[in-house]
Amino acid sequence: MDFKDIVGQEVLIQSLQNAIRENMVANAYIFNGPTGSGKKTVAEIFARAINCRDIKYRPCNLCSSCKKTISKSNPDIIYIKPSGNSIKIDQVRHIIGDTSIKPYESSFRVTIIENGDKLTPESQDAFLKTLEEPEKNNIFILLTENYNSLLPTIISRCQVFNFLRINGEKMRLFLSNHGFVNADEIEFAIANSDGIIGRAIEILKSKDFRQHPKEYGELLEIIQEGSREEIFRLSESLVQNKEDGAKLLRFLLSFFRDILILKDVEDIEYIINQDINPNIIKGYSENFGEENLFYIIDLIKQIIRSMDFNVNMKNSVDSLLLRILEVCNDKGSRSTV
Ligand SMILES: [Zn+2]
DSSP states (O other): OOGGGOOSOHHHHHHHHHHHHTTOOOSEEEEEOOTTSSHHHHHHHHHHHHHOOOSSSSSOSOSHHHHHHHTTOOTTEEEEOOBTTBBOHHHHHHHHHHHTSOOSSSSOEEEEETTGGGBOHHHHHHHHHHHHSOOTTEEEEEEESOGGGSOHHHHTTSEEEEOOOOOHHHHHHHHHHTTOOOHHHHHHHHHTTTTOHHHHHHHHHSTTTTOOOHHHHHHHHHHHHTOHHHHHHHHHHHOSSHHHHHHHHHHHHHHHHHHHHHHHHOOGGGOSOTTSOHHHHHHHHHHOOHHHHHHHHHHHHHHHHHTTTTOOHHHHHHHHHHHHHHHHTTOOOTTOO
């Protein structure tokens, strides 16, 4: 991967390249954006370019520094990950301790902090001291999903780059240029990617990406039956972490889009979620008016958007499911969420 392989982040890439060309690389960066938007890939390319020995085109991908960075064996490119649920103060002290030592063989030591929003308050305090008195040959890149969870004093000492969601057209072009050939599958992946390229690739690479856990069908059935207790029981096992919740939300989004399409064309062949029992699909089509479908789809999209801001996934999913149940059984007023 090189800068030219990154899709949809042109402005950001341009300013990183300018910084390298003009020797204006900052001491600390925040790369902010949803998982799968390319933050880590760009951080690695940037680190490679900073230490590349070529004069003209950086990264050249041919010099010893570039090769070592690509093979993850460059001792001056350091990756820090959360240990357990957070980045602990000992990990930060370790990084700080190293900053006073010269890089082994490169001009700069680049430390890439993954899940930077998981720095504990104590870790952030310790890290802040390093940012306040920067050692010239150390560069930090914090990768975050929501940088607002960091101390304002840290944010103010970093250059912040926001990774954008990208449009369907750019994604289509990128995916078809990267070995994905089935147009239907590409459209499905784009529709379920929420503008995040990594997610679209993940969907396309997963072999049976149209197969859902059988509990999804069960959940749709329980909603039709109107049982709150059963919904909570099932969501307990279906949403054990953020990724589970995100997967379920993406499924519900495509399912309700399916129902909307079905209202229009009345032919089950056109729907994406072919693995769901046709009787369930039919039931939803009868129970939901078009206006309610748009309403539910909007609700799901809102929750998917808010996922970037550490919301409680289980609670969000539960309140959504209850809302769907109420609309399905015609008990809901649409004034509250
Ligand atoms: Zn190079």
